[in-house]
Amino acid sequence: SAVISQKPSRDICQRGTSLTIQCQVDSQVTMMFWYRQQPGQSLTLIATANQGSEATYESGFVIDKFPISRPNLTFSTLTVSNMSPEDSSIYLCSVDGDTGELFFGEGSRLTVL
């Protein structure tokens, strides 16, 4: 299984600001996935990030709000732009294993005031 490191682990942000979350994997992977977990709810896929191409966003998520970079096969960033209190969530980076399972980082807990 891959080892996934996320930074920051948590942050408190002001309304209207933006924050970039970093995800580093200890091995090269084709696809990286960004999920959101709102308080008391399950995981919702935001987008899939492939190296060398634009990220693919799920319904309800747009690039202007959640720009993603994927500069190489071991790293990705997710930016949460122009934050509002509704963006307070845990943001999780994940990669897929050999048989379809996902491995997750520890998550980045964002609180927007």
Next chain:
Amino acid sequence: EDQVTQSPEALRLQEGESSSLNCSYTVSGLRGLFWYRQDPGKGPEFLFTLYSAGEEKEKERLKATLTKKESFLHITAPKPEDSATYLCAVQADWASNDYKLSFGAGTTVTVRA
């Protein structure tokens, strides 16, 4: 659209009191069903993958089973360290070209000593 429903939402058990968690799903062809454990403040930890009806997987006090419509996670003689939220996720068949996982809302298990 794939749907995953987990029940109950919360389960309080006495140490040693065995029980089962349910995950019912609707998917257009199942490629895999996944169980995860999530501790507070952490990312989900992969437990099992099940591929076809009748399949069973075991890990310590946990046993996962799969039918055509649902999966069960049996916890045998639980200990306080089994306290966590257990998440179920499904992945549609590769033929549908939809590889992403759809997660249920989870069952939060609390085991009292």
